[in-house]
Amino acid sequence: MKRIYNDINLENRNSFGVKQQAAMLAEFETAEELKELFEELKPTKWYVLGAGNNTLFTADYDGVLVTPICSKRTILKDDGEWVDVRVEAAHDWDEFVAWSVDSGLWGIENLSAIPSSVGAAPVQNIGAYGAEVKDAITAVEYFDTKELKVVRIGCEECGFGYRESIFKHELRGVAIILAVEFRLHRTPTPNLGYGDVIKEVEARGGATLKNIREAICAIRVSKLPDPKELGNAGSFFKNPIVPSIVAERLRNEYPTMPSYPVPNAEDRVKLAAGWLIDQAGLKGYREGHVGVHDRQALVLVNHGGATGGEVLHFAEFVCSVVRTKFGVDITPEVNIL
Secondary structure (H helix, E strand, O other): OOEEEEEEEOHHHOOOOOOOEEEEEEEEOOHHHHHHHHHHHOOOOEEEOOOOOOEEOOOOEEEEEEEEOOOOEEEEEEOOOEEEEEEEOOOEHHHHHHHHHHOOOEOOHHHOOOOOEHHHHHHHOOEEOOEEHHHOEEEEEEEEOOOOEEEEEEHHHOOOEOOEOHHHOOOOOOEEEEEEEEEEEOOOOOOOOOHHHHHHHHHOOOOOHHHHHHHHHHHHHHHOOOOOOOEEEEEOEOOOEEEHHHHHHHHHHOOOOOEEEEOOEEEEEEEOHHHHHHHOOOOOOEEOOEEEOOOOOOEEEEOOOOOHHHHHHHHHHHHHHHHHHHOOOOOEOOEEO
16 A cells, blocks of 8 residues: 655664655555556656665755565475575565575575665675675566556666666666565575685584574674664675776785675776775774774764764765775765765
């Protein structure tokens, strides 16, 4: 059932906990309801606000926020090895991961404990600990706000890249994701390419689905603040991808600097933004109501009472310090409105 709210306070609808208002927020459950909304309201400015975990409001929003509340999960096919699952946009991401692990299905276990809704997962191509959601997605179903119809596209049409997708570019301002289809499997394929994960998994007795999920959840809890206690949007910055010559220059100066290969790009290297921020002396640094988390430098936190503008100003300061020290640009992963 669709609901429309006018002049709504967004403090409890964004994980940063900033106190901004929206002129209108519309919740919908079905594609038919979404079509009715666009036919009735004809909004010239709108934005999809799901769980609010990856959005920073820097001012009151004078358009229409569109929020899916559809959250069904349906098994489309199960041949004994591969399982195709359709999950609606408002389904909590980590609940889906927990279900897959409990069901003995491999493919997304490394993406445990990421705060997100399923509908937001393909937009950012969420990733962690050597895994990206694109590797489990087979199709995305969305509502085309220009044609007022439902469209389904395959994974290969989604333009996935590092924290990138077609939904952030060509389909930005056009598509509202309704559901995502995944293909999971029963053959054990542990992805243990990160040292912390290997240690935690081995401490639990080996590479089972349950142990991998528990290990990753434990690592994330130890490093990342709970948004209910300290406002944040998880990783605020993307890991920068730089030319190999830049990475080599930095490695000569900082031999312990972590770096990672970029698939299909031998002349590019991915650096760890958190390490750069930490080495710049900013881990735990605070100005007023905003700071860098003291256990994970990728995370900016609202210590209470910060405005979105203050968070953005602080983020720009962090970027400038890293640029001055290393000659590398880091950019926000968070959507800034």
